[in-house]
Amino acid sequence: MSSLPGRLGTVDPTSDRAVFRQIADQLREAIDRGRFSEGEKLPSEAELVEHYGVSRMTVRNSFSVLQGEGLVHAEHGRGVFVRPRQPVRRLASDRFARRHREQGKSAFLVEADAAGSHPEVDSLEVKEEKAGRDVAVRLGSSVRRVLARRRRYLLDGRPVEFATSYLPIDIARATRIAEPDPGPGGIYARLEELGHRLDRFDEEIRARMPSPAEVRTLRLASGVPVIHLIRTAYDTDGRAVEVCDTVMAADAYVLAYQLPAT
Template sequence: MQLGAIDRADDRPPYRQIADHLRAAIDRGDLAAGDKLPSEAVLIEHYGVARMTVRQAVQELRNEGRVVAEHGRGTFVRQPVQVRRLASERFARRHREAGLAAFSVEAQKTGFTPNVDQLEVSTGPATPEIRDRLRLGDGEEVVVRSRRYLADGQPVETAVSYLPASVAAGSRIVEADTGPGGIYARLEDMGFELDHFTEEVSARMPSAEERRRLQLTDGVPVVVLVRTAYDTTGRPLEVCDTLKAAPAYVLEYEVPAR
């Protein structure tokens, strides 16, 4: 593996040059997912720098989610799963009729193995924001479905869905397994015809608990996407608050030019 050398005439500090060399080795495939980075001792000798400089370089890659440190073993390449989120067609009715929820559709397109864990279902009062989004009156309750999504065993997203209890109570939506096609298929089974969705996308740094659930290193941001589902009468039926590991996702949108 070619790592190059420090260019003292370069404006970039040495630690950043080392990080660039390691990043380039990963991009070229010289260091593949699961491979161990050269040890601190090897990098110190190769570059002729202090231990802190090497640690700063490796921390850069950790902050990007490129590598992960394992206590007592070293630092390993962690190539992020690239989930291509097909926003323009992921909720198409034909997928629900085929028994596929949106994440499963993306798994078929992208080629990863999907899974869901940390699933919790409860019923209780809505926060003021969720109450406003669902146009609920004071005291109306919501069914809350919280879960974590994994791609090839790696956590990539958490999602919490809120539905009016008056809509979801007594249906499979309050069960752990909602059945083929997921929540939206069950809503349509109940006679609600979905018409459109709105999505709000933003980005921020995660909390400590969010980092833990998504297994993120310090410095890695998350994408926040809040979706509202409406039926043909304009009634909001669900609000889904999702948190995505930014390095794991490509958000794809198709926008008509008319």
């Protein structure tokens, strides 16, 4: 006798929908409704075979569907578990507020503090290089070379995003911005100290599936997309002083905005 009727239903053999997809649908709904909580182990193959009266291959195909959607992950010899989903709220309308820089906090540190998480930056690279076409267009046609700052961000040891900031050489060369640690408040605080008082940030955001390199860098589970964000920072003279190209694990963030109604 199956022990799962309170959590899972039965399949309809007369349905046009494949049985393995029906099982995946029921497991997905049970996860969404909290019948299986984050980090909890799903019923074993044997339990689902008994409950639904299907083959092991059918159950494995159901698990594959959920893994492809990023809802579960398999641990060899242990079973299949519901993936934890504890996204950071990225408060786009507040994260670059000047008061945070004046307190010596970068935008990522602000988010980490709000989430109660431990932030880290690794894989840091700072170097001068030729401006790519898209970066040159955003920074201005006269910009030929840039200072590039590449880094990966971790929360509680988990990679959640990696970003590259591109700054015009005439602004960044031989300043703290060119050092691995730019100091309290990050590069935006240093830009303002150099006389480039920030006026606005323009952001373009899209969702897409990750490249193989992005999967490796962010250690993404199968089926998890990324958020690709390109931000351009402008000073009060209207000059573009930075372009930041960021790729984020989509399951790690909620993008939150406050928009005026006037």
